[in-house]
Amino acid sequence: MRADSRPRLALVPGEPAGIGPELAVRLAQQPTAGNLVAFADPDTLQSAAAALSLPLRLVDPEQDSAPGVLPLHAVRQAVPSRFGQTDPANAASTIACLRAAAEACLGGHLGGMVTGPIHKAAINAGGIEYSGTTELLAGWAGCEVVMMLATPELRVALATTHLPLAEVPAAITRRSLETTLRILHRDLGERFGIAAPRIIVLGLNPHAGEDGLLGREEIETLAPVLESLRAEGFQLEGPLPADTAFLPHRLQRADAVLAMYHDQGLPVLKYSGFERAVNITLGLPYPRVAVDHGTALDLAGRGIALPDSLVAAEALCARLAARQRTA
Incomplete structure (x- = not known):
């Protein structure tokens, strides 16, 4: 020893x-x-x-x-x-x-x-x-892994990582989103000791699609996955518009935010604590x-x-x- x-x-x-x-x-x-x-x-x-x-x-x-x-x-x-x-x-x-x-x-x-x-x-x-x-x-x-950046005050995970923006919508499928949320939920519990993780899920489109007017990904992909996982006991809020999801009253009741793409969530995190932030790979052994x-x-x-x-x-x-x- x-x-x-x-x-x-x-x-x-x-x-x-x-x-x-x-x-x-x-x-x-x-x-x-x-x-x-x-x-x-x-x-x-x-x-x-x-x-x-x-x-x-x-x-x-x-x-x-x-x-x-x-x-x-x-x-x-x-x-x-x-x-x-x-x-x-x-x-x-x-x-x-x-x-x-x-x-x-x-x-x-x-x-x-x-x-x-x-x-x-x-x-x-x-x-x-x-x-x-x-x-x-x-x-x-x-x-399969999930990228999550974190400061002492905020955790932001990503549904997609280093992709051109034009490729993001096709990369977010029901299967990929479910896998990402399961890894995020599991590692928040096992690695970070959070007994019942609360996760905010951002929408892909402006205003989270605005009932399909600005895109149907929230209706056809995101919402069905969230509903299915909620039935298993996951605490998920969303899909929420990204421009209001990071307001303090929302973050106070969340353990992590899942952004749909790299520059949707990370500018907020880095602005709030750049030198104190770290990049964590969830899902690895x-x-x-x-x-x-x-x-x-x-x-x-x-x-x-x-x-x-x-x-x-x-x-x-x-x-x-x-x-x-x-x-």
């Missing part, structure tokens, strides 16, 4: 030319709720530490993390990274970091995964089809929590990127992993 009782977590900094490595270095300077193991190129982490003038000692992945000490599962890049300049040659190693971390979690060696931002264009330019880490992890685990921001290439190496979201992601992932371990 390990002397350190903290849940062991994978830490994947993400795009090596972005702010992810330096945020990981900042996180490694402080006491953490999880026992971290980084999956990254050691030279990239040391370069980030040098740019920030912070101490960093990389040790064997079986050792325990401590302030200034970071266990490392080394994944070498094809070429050295330069702050703010992505290189498609490093796409494979960026994905390899995620793959190695996912395998460690799926194999039960680690209790959860914390991830920094990844640059979609750089991965695709490297010849790897990539729409997002959420989708990638779901494929490796062979399960293990907890995965990510930052809520991008690679910020223009800030990389300058020492001004704030680590708040990564700090919040690590703290939440540790809590979820500890809860799962106890359960």
